[in-house]
Amino acid sequence: MSSGFPLFPAQASTVAGRVDALYFFLIAISGFFSLLIATLLVVFVVRYRRRRAGELPQPIHGSLALELTWTIIPLIIALGTFVWGADVFVYERRVPPGAMEVYVVGKRWMWKTQHMTGQREINELHVPIGVPVKLTMTSEDVIHSFFIPAFRTKQDVLPGRYSTAWFEATTTGTYHLFCAEYCGTKHSQMIGSIHVMEPAAFQTWLAGGATGSPAQEGEKLFQSLACITCHRADSQGRGPRLDGLFGRTVRLSTGETIVADADYIRESILNPTAKVVEGYQPIMPTFQGLVSEEGVMQLIAYIQSLQAPGAEVVAPPGAGGIKLEEGASPAPRKPKP
Amino acid sequence: MSTHTGGTPEPYGRPGAPPPPPEPPPQPLRESVNYLNVSYGVKSWLLTTDHKRIALLYLASITVMFAIGGVFATLIRLELITPQGDMVQSETYNKLFTMHGVVMVFFFLIPSIPATLGNFLIPIMIGAKDLAFPRINLLSWYIYMLGASFTMYAMVTGGVDTGWTFYVPYSTHYSNTHVIATGLGIFITGFSSILTGLNFIVTTHKMRAPGLTWSRLPLFVWAHYATSLIMILGTPVIAVTILMVALERGLHLGIFDPALGGDPILFQHLFWFYSHPAVYIMILPAMGVISELVQGMSRKRVFGYNFIAVSSLAIAILGFLVWGHHMFVSGQSTYAGLVFSGLSYLVAIPSAIKVFNWTATLYKASISLDTPMLYAIGFIGLFTIGGLTGLFLAALGLNVHVTDTYFVVAHFHYIMVGGAIMGYLGGLHYWWPKISGRLYPEGWGRVAAIIIFVGFNLTFFPQFILGYLGMPRRYHYYPEEFQILHVMSSAGASILAVGYLLPLAYLAWSMRYGRRAGPNPWDARGLEWEIASPPPTENFLVQPVVTDKTYEYGAEEDAAIV
Numbered sequence: 001m002s003s004g005f006p007l008f009p010a011q012a013s014t015v016a017g018r019v020d021a022l023y024f025f026l027i028a029i030s031g032f033f034s035l036l037i038a039t040l041l042v043v044f045v046v047r048y049r050r051r052r053a054g055e056l057p058q059p060i061h062g063s064l065a066l067e068l069t070w071t072i073i074p075l076i077i078a079l080g081t082f083v084w085g086a087d088v089f090v091y092e093r094r095v096p097p098g099a100m101e102v103y104v105v106g107k108r109w110m111w112k113t114q115h116m117t118g119q120r121e122i123n124e125l126h127v128p129i130g131v132p133v134k135l136t137m138t139s140e141d142v143i144h145s146f147f148i149p150a151f152r153t154k155q156d157v158l159p160g161r162y163s164t165a166w167f168e169a170t171t172t173g174t175y176h177l178f179c180a181e182y183c184g185t186k187h188s189q190m191i192g193s194i195h196v197m198e199p200a201a202f203q204t205w206l207a208g209g210a211t212g213s214p215a216q217e218g219e220k221l222f223q224s225l226a227c228i229t230c231h232r233a234d235s236q237g238r239g240p241r242l243d244g245l246f247g248r249t250v251r252l253s254t255g256e257t258i259v260a261d262a263d264y265i266r267e268s269i270l271n272p273t274a275k276v277v278e279g280y281q282p283i284m285p286t287f288q289g290l291v292s293e294e295g296v297m298q299l300i301a302y303i304q305s306l307q308a309p310g311a312e313v314v315a316p317p318g319a320g321g322i323k324l325e326e327g328a329s330p331a332p333r334k335p336k337p
Numbered sequence: 338m339s340t341h342t343g344g345t346p347e348p349y350g351r352p353g354a355p356p357p358p359p360e361p362p363p364q365p366l367r368e369s370v371n372y373l374n375v376s377y378g379v380k381s382w383l384l385t386t387d388h389k390r391i392a393l394l395y396l397a398s399i400t401v402m403f404a405i406g407g408v409f410a411t412l413i414r415l416e417l418i419t420p421q422g423d424m425v426q427s428e429t430y431n432k433l434f435t436m437h438g439v440v441m442v443f444f445f446l447i448p449s450i451p452a453t454l455g456n457f458l459i460p461i462m463i464g465a466k467d468l469a470f471p472r473i474n475l476l477s478w479y480i481y482m483l484g485a486s487f488t489m490y491a492m493v494t495g496g497v498d499t500g501w502t503f504y505v506p507y508s509t510h511y512s513n514t515h516v517i518a519t520g521l522g523i524f525i526t527g528f529s530s531i532l533t534g535l536n537f538i539v540t541t542h543k544m545r546a547p548g549l550t551w552s553r554l555p556l557f558v559w560a561h562y563a564t565s566l567i568m569i570l571g572t573p574v575i576a577v578t579i580l581m582v583a584l585e586r587g588l589h590l591g592i593f594d595p596a597l598g599g600d601p602i603l604f605q606h607l608f609w610f611y612s613h614p615a616v617y618i619m620i621l622p623a624m625g626v627i628s629e630l631v632q633g634m635s636r637k638r639v640f641g642y643n644f645i646a647v648s649s650l651a652i653a654i655l656g657f658l659v660w661g662h663h664m665f666v667s668g669q670s671t672y673a674g675l676v677f678s679g680l681s682y683l684v685a686i687p688s689a690i691k692v693f694n695w696t697a698t699l700y701k702a703s704i705s706l707d708t709p710m711l712y713a714i715g716f717i718g719l720f721t722i723g724g725l726t727g728l729f730l731a732a733l734g735l736n737v738h739v740t741d742t743y744f745v746v747a748h749f750h751y752i753m754v755g756g757a758i759m760g761y762l763g764g765l766h767y768w769w770p771k772i773s774g775r776l777y778p779e780g781w782g783r784v785a786a787i788i789i790f791v792g793f794n795l796t797f798f799p800q801f802i803l804g805y806l807g808m809p810r811r812y813h814y815y816p817e818e819f820q821i822l823h824v825m826s827s828a829g830a831s832i833l834a835v836g837y838l839l840p841l842a843y844l845a846w847s848m849r850y851g852r853r854a855g856p857n858p859w860d861a862r863g864l865e866w867e868i869a870s871p872p873p874t875e876n877f878l879v880q881p882v883v884t885d886k887t888y889e890y891g892a893e894e895d896a897a898i899v
Contacts, residue, residue: 006806041714048701054860062642067644090671
């Protein structure tokens with residue numbers, strides 16, 4: 001963050017080098033064609049400048065060979081660039097397995113982050129080098145965009161859904177965090193710092209300042225919001241059991257199936273009647289306004305932490321082995337097909 | 338290129354309505370009676386149906402809008418000289434960049450070339466007396482003025498701060514500014530755009546002079562034909578989008594806001610479905626101008642006429658299929674991103690074809706370096722840079738880093754200012770003798786063109802570097818390390834401002850004091866150069882008949898070969 005006359009940003013993530021390679025390739029291509037056109041223009045203008053009024057140059061009507069040349073060569077370059085750009089993009093979008101998770105909530109005009117170990121930060125994020133970090137992000141109000149130039153990472157953060165992004169930092173230091181989607185008056189002050197640390201230093205940092213982990217906080221919310229009165233662990237509640245739910249395929253009352261991911265669980269908390277599990281009545285009240293976006297994330301973390309009792313078996317979708325259906329109370333259920 | 342025959346004076350009647358020229362009877366016309374001096378008084382202008390006078394009404398209107406948008410830009414660049422945001426409040430800064438964008442895009446760039454040069458030249462270039470629907474043409478100007486009044490009202494009473502992109506849910510729920518009034522202004526102005534496009538398409542189909550086949554059509558007309566297709570197909574989409582924003586904002590109908598059950602990505606799809614093609618509404622007419630300038634100033638028929646003509650249509654069609662490249666990090670799916678990226682690379686090809694053909698036209702030509710040619714050369718250079726940096730933005734993996742930064746700002750200013758405005762000014766100079774009947778001072782013209790070129794590059798080239806460094810757009814405060822580049826940009830903007838003020842001064846001066854131009858001061862080819870300057874109200878005293886190819890510079894006997 002020094003002043004001066006920088007021309008090129010720091011490279012501090014695994015993707016930065018890939019993006020920059022493409023950038024330099026395109027600079028080379030652009031430089032070549034710009035120089036080619038500029039040279040031709042200058043040479044022609046000088047060489048064929050009008051020397052006397054009324055001179056009439058010989059007409060040249062065109063050349064199919066030339067037209068094909070300057071259609072096909074740019075086309076090949078363009079398609080090659082497309083493939084290269086797509087390759088980098090797919091790398092940017094595919095979160096590596098086992099990534100360290102961080103929750104991010106954007107709110108006018110601050111970034112709130114929370115680690116799975118419980119540390120919460122505002123306008124800051126501490127991460128270790130050499131570990132992929134997955135961000136699960138949402139917004140409490142308008143669209144924001146989580147942008148770390150040194151990582152070449154950017155992802156819009158929308159209200160009403162979860163966006164994900166990931167990065168793996170490679171160089172320790174402190175880097176800019178910007179909001180890159182215009183969000184109102186103090187848009188330009190919705191900025192922060194990413195602190196990239198050696199793993200040991202990060203462990204030391206993690207050791208201090210933790211409150212409850214998101215799952216623990218979520219469990220408290222689960223009690224205080226009285227979710228537990230219906231979503232009981234003993235199959236006697238009016239709502240489906242939630243243990244082992246996360247990541248399963250669920251059959252809905254409409255006959256459709258859906259994977260119970262974070263977005264689905266979020267929707268089920270805030271708009272419960274939108275997608276009701278098969279066999280249950282749409283009786284759950286909405287929790288819109290009763291629980292913050294961070295609270296929803298904590299509830300999801302809690303639900304994610306609930307392992308199915310006894311088994312690691314993932315039930316095959318649609319095979320009737322879905323825990324939600326099996327464990328439900330008999331009263332409001334329709335007979336199983 | 339054509340011969341005048343003494344045939345029937347009006348073989349192409351205007352469809353539908355009898356033409357109501359308020360002017361005195363046309364025959365016999367002396368040299369000095371023309372569309373400017375044929376009648377006087379405010380009423381003779383405000384009720385005119387002459388496409389040339391309507392073009393001048395538009396010219397005056399958009400010049401005012403350009404000046405207003407320019408004042409906003411000046412204030413933005415002044416503020417950004419320092420990183421602390423110490424000149425205006427953030428609220429004001431946000432309104433400044435919003436209103437700069439709204440005014441420049443919807444009230445200057447979109448009507449700029451079509452409504453002025455297009456209105457003036459298309460009937461003349463195709464040998465017609467007027468557009469197909471002269472009164473609809475006048476109506477379009479009134480609609481434009483009504484829309485502009487709404488937006489100006491919104492700006493005077495407090496402004497709007499959503500960015501010209503009106504992204505939801507900010508615009509529908511969170512902004513406390515005049516979103517609906519501004520939006521209504523854009524909504525209304527859209528109809529003037531649709532009417533102009535409709536008029537051009539019908540005119541091009543129905544009113545061409547005998548012998549003026551499609552393959553002889555001036556490239557300026559081809560470009561406007563393609564532009565008109567976008568205007569009438571795209572503009573209704575932005576209209577309904579703005580209407581939906583107003584309904585959600587005013588009546589809380591849940592369309593886009595997730596809190597009301599809507600989808601904010603849907604807004605972005607609808608907005609860019611128009612607003613990306615709108616970029617081609619701005620640049621295609623400028624390309625048409627450059628095709629004319631390059632030929633006229635080098636006295637040589639364009640290289641690869643067919644390729645330039647068809648590439649305009651290709652741009653118009655492909656331009657409708659690439660809107661998603663504004664949304665690679667918005668949350669649309671990876672696969673959608675891949676498709677839109679691929680299509681975006683395809684739309685680059687017809688633009689490249691044009692650049693190569695213009696350059697090849699200069700080979701063994703007779704090149705004059707008068708002002709219009711300076712603008713044309715400037716256009717080709719700046720458009721090349723603008724187009725090539727489009728390749729950076731279309732590359733998915735790279736787009737993630739540079740989108741919503743100053744890289745994008747620099748890129749689209751190279752296209753819109755370096756491209757569209759250079760084309761507009763070049764065209765204005767090239768046809769100024771035809772429009773005004775007077776020559777502008779050539780020395781001042783060249784000086785202004787060079788100042789604009791230098792100022793433009795100094796303003797916007799540093800912004801590419803800023804963008805790659807990570808400077809986000811629409812930032813009032815910014816980190817100190819970006820200051821030097823911002824100061825360079827602001828310095829360039831002050832040069833650019835001088836460059837824009839000069840033509841305003843000397844063109845106005847020349848209307849009274851310039852030397853008389855004569856019909857064809859450039860010794861160029863084209864129907865517009867065969868009639869008096871300024872032209873008489875009905876353009877042609879006798880119906881022209883076109884007998885050979887357009888732009889047949891060189892020996893007349895070659896005409897037989899074609």
